[in-house]
Amino acid sequence: MQIVKMTKEHIPDILKVESECFSDPWSEAMFLEEISGKFSHYYVAEIEGEAIAYMGMWSLSGEGHITNVAVAGNHRRKGIAKSLIEHFIDIARKENLEFMTLEVRASNIAAISLYESFGFTQVGVRKKYYENSEDALLLTKFFGE
Ligand SMILES: CC(C)(COP(=O)(O)OP(=O)(O)OC[C@H]1O[C@@H](n2cnc3c(N)ncnc32)[C@H](O)[C@@H]1OP(=O)(O)O)[C@@H](O)C(=O)NCCC(=O)NCCS
Numbered sequence: 001m002q003i004v005k006m007t008k009e010h011i012p013d014i015l016k017v018e019s020e021c022f023s024d025p026w027s028e029a030m031f032l033e034e035i036s037g038k039f040s041h042y043y044v045a046e047i048e049g050e051a052i053a054y055m056g057m058w059s060l061s062g063e064g065h066i067t068n069v070a071v072a073g074n075h076r077r078k079g080i081a082k083s084l085i086e087h088f089i090d091i092a093r094k095e096n097l098e099f100m101t102l103e104v105r106a107s108n109i110a111a112i113s114l115y116e117s118f119g120f121t122q123v124g125v126r127k128k129y130y131e132n133s134e135d136a137l138l139l140t141k142f143f144g145e
Contacts, residue, residue: 003084011032017054039060043087043088122139
């Protein structure tokens with residue numbers, strides 16, 4: 001497995017991962033816009049030339065906003081998300097970010113456990129944030145403490 005910058009060639013694979021992972025998947029146009037953003041970092045995990053996972057973050061004003069992390073169903077629990085997060089923590093440290101933050105569904109135990117294992121803690125709740133009225137938890141990892 002290797003972690004490389006997301007390019008437009010990865011998008012067909014990533015759209016498959018995305019539709020498997022989310023009820024409201026991002027489109028090709030959204031990924032194209034995201035990867036060309038001035039403040040964006042998007043990386044994929046590749047196995048034998050196929051992108052099977054990705055993670056994204058915007059970094060601006062000393063803050064890292066994680067936009068998404070997703071791993072194909074048949075590649076889960078093999079440490080792939082863990083490797084992606086380690087990669088992004090390295091980026092955050094190199095850019096001297098003060099913190100990294102994200103929103104996650106309150107029911108998403110897998111993602112919450114994953115982030116907590118990296119020292120992210122809950123700093124807030126957005127009530128009924130999602131389309132099904134589910135709450136979003138705000139999780140943040142502070143650097144330099
Ligand atoms: C959440 C997700 C990214 C985890 O990816 P993954 O590659 O399977 O995670 P890893 O194998 O790197 O797991 C690392 C740690 O996260 C936690 N974790 C991962 N999946 C878990 C699960 N189903 N239940 C509980 N803890 C879990 C564990 O602490 C795990 O460590 P362990 O395997 O040593 O116990 C994956 O389940 C996924 O793509 N889900 C759908 C998309 C999604 O919900 N994204 C998050 C949006 S904020």
